[in-house]
Amino acid sequence: MKIMYINNDGAGFADHLEVAQGIKVGVLFGERMPYAKAQDYLIRVNRQEATADQVLQEGDRVSFTPKKIEGALV
């Protein structure tokens, strides 16, 4: 099934993604962000807070945004 996958880490990424039917949010995070910890990210499905066990539906908008984003001096 197709979902909208958004990763706001680094340069940012936003595109449609083909995923397995019935995939859970936690599993998707593990696949797309293998070296990251879920607690370090705001994980939203359709702009709402989501749990790791939430099952994704066709057309869902999934976003991962780092909680800590460091600003700079200049």
Next chain:
Amino acid sequence: MNTSHSLWLHTAAMLHAQLLQSRQAVGTAPLPAAAWSNVVKLSRQVELAQHRGWHLAAQRQAAELLAELESLQSSMAKVSDQLRERLAPRIIASPAELYRDLAALNAEFEMLECDLESQTVSVTTGPIVLEGIALGRFQIRLDLKQFPEAQEFAVVALEPNPASSDSNITHPHVNDEALCAGDGLRAIRSALATGRLYDFFTIVHQTLQTYAQGRAYVELENWHGVPCHDCNSTVDEEERYRCHRCEEVLCGDCASYCSHCDETCCSGCSVSCPRCDRLVCVICLQPCRECRREVCSDCLNQNLCTQCQNHEPEPDEVCPEDQEESPAVAAETAVQPHRLGQAAVLA
């Protein structure tokens, strides 16, 4: 449908139209025409120099030509990158997505304001506290006039608690309402380029909630001022002095001035000259070649301090041998001995 929803619909429609227009306008970045003209000119100069047998001049011009060609290559690469980015397919937010973003922002933040007249969309954050310092709430205001090409937004402190050294710095990473986004910059640009308003405001909000030590306009440890190196009182930026030797911060009361070089110095980097008693920084002291005492340059002549020049012994260094000779002895020694230059003749 209530007023808010109607306003969100209009805002979403306006934004979508702008995004569509931006995607359709490819445009090009300006080509480096001046650099190319320079290359052509240098190339002709090399040929002319060669033709006239001015080999040294030809070599010099060829070196300049090479540098110019490399610079031109770099400029052309930048133009290519920009055009490639503009031609890349972009998924822009639909009016429905933009509307849902606005609705979600309204639920997530304290306040959402869409002002079609001033063409801005703003959200108000909750109170921001970093390392125990309450910075108050902020309004993140996105300017839509030239959206999405111009990605202008302001971060306005609603209950300012600025750094004591500069009232424009209301947050460690905000100066004069401009956020230095640092690590979040590319994600912000990507979000705005495709109209993902919810992501944009979320990224900025997370940046405001993060303190990057060592990368702040004013570090939080200095938020309420910097301590004076000598007396430890808090010093604001306007009243701050700095020792020119150790660069420590000083208050107005503790800052001294070297009587020789007139620079500011702290108590640790200044002493009283042992000869004239004036305050001098340690850099302006030089040793006397006789007594080895470090004195100021005004008290030094031909590397001798004033005391040694006058052959005056130090008060604690007087010896019997150094006492004045009797007048008779002094007179005798002042005259040259007899038979100077003669040698004794042995029988």
